[in-house]
Amino acid sequence: MDSFHLLYLLYGGNTVYRQEAKFSILSALREQRVPGSFSITLMTDEPQAFEGWPVNVIPLTTNILAQWKGANSYTHRRKACAIAAGVLLAEKTIFVDTDTVFFKDPATLFERVTDQQYLMDEFEWTWAEAKLRADYVAFSNELIAKGKAPDDGLKLYNSGICGIARVNAGVMDKAIELIDEWRDHYLRLHTIEQIAVSFAMGDAKVVTANDCVHHYYSKKRYHHTMNKGFFDTYGEQFHADLPTLSATVPVHFPQPSLLAKIKAQPRLIAVEKAFRPAAKLMIQGGKVSTPDYLREYCRDALWRRAIELLQQKHATTRQIEHLTKICIEPSQQADFKTLLNQRP
Known part of the structure; x- marks a missing residue:
């Protein structure tokens, strides 16, 4: 015992x-x-x-x-x-x-x-x-x-x-x-x-x-994404290095820096108030700061949540296209549209 x-x-x-x-x-x-x-x-x-x-x-x-x-x-x-x-x-x-x-x-x-x-x-x-x-x-x-x-x-x-x-x-x-x-x-x-x-x-x-x-009971979707990224990368079979490797996953889901928030303000001013929560997530997804192997997982989690919020607000195709141009870097817009097309 x-x-x-x-x-x-x-x-x-x-x-x-x-x-x-x-x-x-x-x-x-x-x-x-x-x-x-x-x-x-x-x-x-x-x-x-x-x-x-x-x-x-x-x-x-x-x-x-x-x-x-x-x-x-x-x-x-x-x-x-x-x-x-x-x-x-x-x-x-x-x-x-x-x-x-x-x-x-x-x-x-x-x-x-x-x-x-x-x-x-x-x-x-x-x-x-x-x-x-x-x-x-x-x-x-x-x-x-x-x-x-x-x-x-x-x-x-x-x-x-x-x-x-x-x-x-x-x-x-x-x-x-x-x-x-x-x-x-x-x-x-x-x-x-x-x-x-x-x-x-x-x-x-x-x-x-x-x-x-x-x-993290109130932030499950984001931590589930990081967990998946970790185990997709390192596997679920235990080995001696796995505990140390787990330190590469942030304890809290990464938030944008104060500087990033300030830089995002001009873009958000051009967004309708109802769509701003989604717009913030769209911008944050493109700038999320995590280890390289987790970046795409975390980005997509933020974008999926943004898409859900847009659906809840009944955003039209034209409105979403407008937000995409404002909030998503040109090099990432195709990736965002791929997620958008996966929605039910």
Whole structure:
């Protein structure tokens, strides 16, 4: 039994999420300063995809995944069940969502997990703030009606990182009970799982991990593009150089420099206000600063998003042609039009 381990959950056979998991694991290995300071456990229904990887694989069967989803078919219940099972395997467990990149040594995070203290990704809002949100109203009203509403000061956390000492394993059993109790709210509140974990932790001390990790849940399309570029270039089979090579992928998707933004202003002035968000992405795509092997991947991701925005605004063919001439360098216009012609 290990003292400390990172825990991942991967299922469904989707290449995008497999590459998320692999890249996250590589970032953890890259940042690890002391060999053996922690191990990595992966619960997955595709163990063959991780042959040769330095992880402890726990195969998941269809039956286990069905059991974990529960009688009410809530997908994210599986995460709570994985943590509940994984926390028994080591003195300290840190569950990591696959869409997470480490930029500091994960060993420092284990120092924050104690018998009296939990670790979560980041603080989101207090219950006083949450209950005023439109997606929380029905949920809050039910808790009030049943006399189960928490104190307004209860803090709700994102559970992209969830660190628990084995001595506190019971907190996840409590969270699963709450998930099942709140079954009527799954459709409106997709984050019931992390709300349940925050409720189960109650007024215990919780510290955050977001100074060591980038949880890119709101920027998935761009990170998926970079992950694909990386694995297209270097392959998915593990070898000793792969963690170091992963450092060539930016932790955050590259943003244009201040100078580039200033230079873009004259072109944007000539663009209708409704189309400016798309125009910014069109310009940025042509100037994106990344390693050579990623440049085309990142450029195309920005351009595809720009095209989506133009479609949402019902831009005409003539309007798109005008924007292309203004925002895309002449040498790249044919590439942009190729993407444009691929749209559904």
